[in-house]
Amino acid sequence: MGTRKEISELPPEADLARADSLAREIFSDVANKWAFLIIEFLGQGTMRFGELRDEIGGISHKMLTQNLRMLERNGLVRRTVHPTVPPRVEYTLTEAGEGLRLVVDGMCGWTQRYLGHIEAARSRFRDPVAG
Amino acid sequence: MGTRKEISELPPEADLARADSLAREIFSDVANKWAFLIIEFLGQGTMRFGELRDEIGGISHKMLTQNLRMLERNGLVRRTVHPTVPPRVEYTLTEAGEGLRLVVDGMCGWTQRYLGHIEAARSRFRDPVAG
DNA sequence: CCGTATCCTGCTGGATACTG
C-alpha cells in the first residue's frame, strides 16, 4: 500500500458513495438550511414552538412544523407536550442533536472566517476584470 | 493587529439572527445537500465534470452545473478550462472550500456515529410502543 | 466533453382557516 498516510482508514465520504445508502439518505434529509437553522437556534436551550419561530425569523409555520417532525423522526429533537390550556409544547436537542449542533456551529464559524473571501469572490464573479 | 478582545463570546448563531444578513444568506445558499456532496467528493482532489458526476451518483447534469456555478460564485470552487478538443474542465476546492470541507467531514463523522441512534429513533417513531 | 437553453411535471412552501 502507499506511503500517503500511516493509517489507511476509509475516507469520510465512504458511506455517501452509494446514492441509496442509509447514510446518504440521512445526509440528504438533514443537510438543508431549515434543519440547520433549527438545530443551531435550539442549541440555545429548550424552546417553545412560537419562541423558536421568532428566534429563527423568516420561517413559515408550515416549514417549522414539517422540519421539526423530520428532526423528531430522526431522533435529533425531542418534543414534550404539557397538557395545559393553552397547550405548551417544548422542543429540545437530543444527544444526537447536540452532536449535529457541533457541526453546525463549525459551519457558523466557517461563515464568519470566510465572509470576506466570499464577498470578494462575488464581486470578482460579477466583474472578472477588477477582481 | 494589536490587542483586540476576543469576540468569540458571542454565540455561534449570532450572525444568523437577522434573516436578511449576509451570513444568513451564505448559510442558506451553501447548506443544501448537493453543495455538501459536491464539496465532500471534491475533497478527494481535483476532478473533471463527468468524473464528479459519476462519483456523486444520482445528480442530474443540470443540478451539478447549477450548484458548481453557485459554489464558484461564492469562491468555494475554482474552475479551470483547458482549451483542448474535446474540452477538459477541472474543478478544485479553494481555501474557503477546504475550510467548508472540514465541516462536511464533521457531518460525515456525525452520521457514522449516530447511525444506530437514528435507525432506533425511526422505528420508535413508526411504532411508539415497541421502541 | 462540457455548457446552455427549453420544455414540462410535480413538489415546495406560503397564506389561510379551523380544531382542540
Place this chain on the structure above:
DNA sequence: CAGTATCCAGCAGGATACGG
C-alpha cells in the same frame, strides 16, 4: 398556543436537444 388541512403560485429539477 400549537397542529393539521387545503389551496395554489412558483420554482425545482429531470429529460432532451443542440452548440462550441
